[in-house]
Amino acid sequence: MVGFKETKTHEITVDIVILTLHENMLKVLLVKRTKEPFKNRWAIPGGFVRLSENLDDAALRILKEKSNVQNVYLEQLYTFGDPLRYPNSRVITCAYFALLRYEDVKLGAVNSDEVSDVQWFPVEALPPLAFDHKEIIEYSLKRTRERLELCPIAFQLLPKKFTLTELQRSYELILKKELDKRNFRKKTLSTKMLIEHNETTKAGSKRPAALFSFDTITLNSKRGHFFS
Amino acid sequence: MVGFKETKTHEITVDIVILTLHENMLKVLLVKRTKEPFKNRWAIPGGFVRLSENLDDAALRILKEKSNVQNVYLEQLYTFGDPLRYPNSRVITCAYFALLRYEDVKLGAVNSDEVSDVQWFPVEALPPLAFDHKEIIEYSLKRTRERLELCPIAFQLLPKKFTLTELQRSYELILKKELDKRNFRKKTLSTKMLIEHNETTKAGSKRPAALFSFDTITLNSKRGHFFS
DNA sequence: GCAAAAGTGTTCAATGTACACCCATGC
DNA sequence: GCATGGGTGTACATTGAACACTTTTGC
Numbered sequence: 001m002v003g004f005k006e007t008k009t010h011e012i013t014v015d016i017v018i019l020t021l022h023e024n025m026l027k028v029l030l031v032k033r034t035k036e037p038f039k040n041r042w043a044i045p046g047g048f049v050r051l052s053e054n055l056d057d058a059a060l061r062i063l064k065e066k067s068n069v070q071n072v073y074l075e076q077l078y079t080f081g082d083p084l085r086y087p088n089s090r091v092i093t094c095a096y097f098a099l100l101r102y103e104d105v106k107l108g109a110v111n112s113d114e115v116s117d118v119q120w121f122p123v124e125a126l127p128p129l130a131f132d133h134k135e136i137i138e139y140s141l142k143r144t145r146e147r148l149e150l151c152p153i154a155f156q157l158l159p160k161k162f163t164l165t166e167l168q169r170s171y172e173l174i175l176k177k178e179l180d181k182r183n184f185r186k187k188t189l190s191t192k193m194l195i196e197h198n199e200t201t202k203a204g205s206k207r208p209a210a211l212f213s214f215d216t217i218t219l220n221s222k223r224g225h226f227f228s
Numbered sequence: 229m230v231g232f233k234e235t236k237t238h239e240i241t242v243d244i245v246i247l248t249l250h251e252n253m254l255k256v257l258l259v260k261r262t263k264e265p266f267k268n269r270w271a272i273p274g275g276f277v278r279l280s281e282n283l284d285d286a287a288l289r290i291l292k293e294k295s296n297v298q299n300v301y302l303e304q305l306y307t308f309g310d311p312l313r314y315p316n317s318r319v320i321t322c323a324y325f326a327l328l329r330y331e332d333v334k335l336g337a338v339n340s341d342e343v344s345d346v347q348w349f350p351v352e353a354l355p356p357l358a359f360d361h362k363e364i365i366e367y368s369l370k371r372t373r374e375r376l377e378l379c380p381i382a383f384q385l386l387p388k389k390f391t392l393t394e395l396q397r398s399y400e401l402i403l404k405k406e407l408d409k410r411n412f413r414k415k416t417l418s419t420k421m422l423i424e425h426n427e428t429t430k431a432g433s434k435r436p437a438a439l440f441s442f443d444t445i446t447l448n449s450k451r452g453h454f455f456s
Numbered sequence: 457g458c459a460a461a462a463g464t465g466t467t468c469a470a471t472g473t474a475c476a477c478c479c480a481t482g483c
Numbered sequence: 484g485c486a487t488g489g490g491t492g493t494a495c496a497t498t499g500a501a502c503a504c505t506t507t508t509g510c
Contacts, residue, residue, distance in 0.1 A: 009279060010240050012309075012320055051237060051318050055309035079307045079322050081240075081283035090279050092240055094307045094320075165462075182464070183500070206461045207507040393489075410491070411473065434488045435480040 010090050014058040015046030015133070017077070017097040017140035018067060020105065021157045025122040026173045027102075028137055029066065030129075032117035037087045038130035042121070044137065046093065059096040066118060068106040073099040073156040075147075077140055085132045093131075097140040099156040141174075148174055152193060155214040163201060163209035164188065238318050242286040243274030243361070245305070245325040245368035246295060248333065249385045253350040254401045256365055257294065257333075258357075260345035265315045266358035270349070272365065274321065287324040294346060296334040301327040301384040303375075305368055313360045321359075325368040327384040369402075376402055380421060383442040391429060391437035392416065 018029035030042040045066040049058040059074055074096055081092040107118045121127065123141060126134065147153050154170040155162075168184045188194060195215050200208035246257040258270040273294040277286040287302055302324055309320040335346045349355065351369060354362065375381050382398040383390075396412045416422060421443050428436035 010238065010277065012238050012240060049238065049309065049320070052311050054311055055307060055320070076306065078304065079283060081277065081322070083280050083282055092277075092283070092322075094309070163462085180500075180502085181462090182502085185463080186465090187499090204461095205509045206459090207463085207509095209462060391489085408474075409489090410475085413490080414492090415472085434482075434486090435490085437489055 010092060012049050013046050013091055013093045014049055014055060014062060015044050015093045015095050015136060016059055016063055016066075016074075017044050017095065017137050018063065019097065019099050019123075019140070019144065019157065020102045020120065021170050021173065022102040022120060024169065024173070025124070026141075027120040027122050028126070029105075029107075030119060030121050030127070031066065031115040032119075033130060034114055034116045040116075041130040042119075042127045043130035044133050045118075049094075055094050059094075059098075063098055066107075067100065069100050069104050073153055075143075077136070077143055080132055080136060082132065093136075095136045095140070097143065099144070099153060101157060101159060103159055145175055152188070152191065152214070161197060161199070161211040161213050163211060165209060167212070238320060240277050241274050241319055241321045242277055242283060242290060243272050243321045243323050243364060244287055244290055244294075244302075245272055245323065245365050246291065247325065247327050247351075247368070247372065247385065248330045248348065249398050249401065250330040250348060252397065252401070253352070254369075255330075255348040255350050256354070257335075258347060258349050258355070259294065259343040260347075261358060262342055262344045268344075269358040270347075270355045271358035272361050273346075277322075283322050287326075291326055294335070295328065297328050297332050301381055303371075305364070305371055308360055308364060310360065321364075323364045323368070325371065327372070327381060329385060329387060331387055373403055380416070380419065380442070389425060389427070389439040389441050391439060393437060395440070 020027050020029070029045065031045050033039055033041055033043055045062055047058070047062050047065075049055060053061070055076065056074070059076075060070070063072065063074065064070060075098075077095040077097050079092060079094045083090055085091070085093075102120075123137065126137065129137075144153070148171065154167060154174065157170055158166060164185055165181075167188065168179055168181065171184070172179055193215050194212045197211045197213065199211045201211065202208070248255055248257070257273065259273050261267055261269055261271055273290055275286070275290050275293075277283060281289070283304065284302070287304075288298070291300065291302065292298060303326075305323040305325050307320060307322045311318055313319070313321075330348075351365065354365065357365075372381070376399065382395060382402065385398055386394060392413055393409075395416065396407055396409065399412070400407055422440045423443050425439045425441065427439045429439065430436070
């Protein structure tokens with residue numbers, strides 16, 4: 001297993017697709033690069049893995065730097081290692097994806113010399129992206145859909161208290177298809193993972209809706225089945 | 229994205245969990261190491277990724293070196309990057325898993341100075357393993373089970389022609405549970421991916437069984453649904 | 457009173473699961 | 484003729500899909 005001096009010039013990064021829901025759109029967090037390659041292009045946040053840090057910790061660190069958020073759904077996505085993905089250098093990236101609440105995010109001050117801007121973009125309206133980041137985002141959306149069919153990770157994207165209609169909207173946005181309201185309610189309520197509060201939305205100009213939150217205790221006990 | 233001189237000392241390998249069926253057991257291919265760390269321990273085959281090669285190609289190259297097999301089911305599994313997984317060095321490994329037919333494998337001559345032996349081991353009776361390779365194998369088994377529930381990858385493990393009972397046995401070995409014969413046959417035949425041949429097993433000492441093979445054309449046309 | 461979103465059940469189709477007996481062959 | 488594994492069908496339960504009207508509020 002020891003040999004190949006050439007491996008010395010591989011580098012490894014972690015890149016994270018950070019997703020949220022806002023204004024009825026699924027959005028991804030992008031940063032604007034200030035350096036070559038791909039100077040002034042948008043990219044998903046990422047960085048080199050430190051020697052003493054495992055990959056998950058690197059992802060959490062980068063997530064925290066960019067979004068000031070912790071305790072989120074974070075999952076390793078795939079490792080992209082095409083020799084041509086990074087110009088003039090061999091950089092392999094281990095991609096992660098994270099789901100978080102828009103309300104929880106305080107976009108990090110742009111105090112890095114590597115980034116000049118941080119913004120949310122709707123996944124349906126992405127700017128030109130650096131490297132293979134378009135492919136990575138598409139792959140993360142596919143994975144998010146697969147996960148959502150198995151377990152209710154969508155709550156990670158919503159405020160702590162939400163209406164069933166909001167939950168349904170989040171499913172519809174992620175899955176890109178409309179769902180039947182009665183079937184959706186029947187199914188989500190039957191999971192026993194929703195707690196109904198004795199509260200309703202402050203009536204806007206419509207009938208107030210009941211507020212729910214996720215029973216994270218039940219959820220965690222079932223997590224073994226979902227994620228294991 | 230540029231910086232962190234420390235990244236220079238990361239190294240990246242590809243390790244492959246190679247599975248087959250033999251003697252009614254699910255087996256994994258292991259190699260015996262001749263060098264430190266973990267000298268004389270068994271490990272899954274692996275090697276450093278070359279600078280000009282993408283990860284899939286590295287996996288295929290290593291697979292070919294060890295098993296002389298091509299055209300197999302090969303899938304990226306997970307990337308393991310704990311700083312302590314490799315003693316005295318930082319080696320991140322991108323793990324793959326492969327399924328192949330026992331009959332197709334010609335174990336590679338042990339002409340490497342890194343390996344002194346190559347053998348199949350039942351997954352239920354593994355020797356002590358180097359690094360985190362036990363964890364990697366366990367993860368590959370979990371993934372294989374998940375895949376099998378979605379699509380009939382088991383045929384990759386069987387001879388080209390097989391009986392339905394053999395196919396069922398392979399499912400049972402992988403899933404570690406018994407299946408109902410009638411339901412199993414109903415379900416697999418309804419997929420229309422099995423071709424029945426006008427042949428039977430050369431009668432052993434029992435009733436001859438019909439031989440089937442997989443319709444790889446139909447299978448490939450459906451692969452989009454299975455793997456996409 | 458009307459516009460707008462919340463809330464609520466039943467029917468049907470498809471799928472998965474449980475289960476027991478006859479058949480073809482070698483010896 | 485009997486032991487051994489090959490082969491077959493039906494009934495039931497569970498799940499997912501389709502579908503329309505009443506209720507509550509703000510204005």
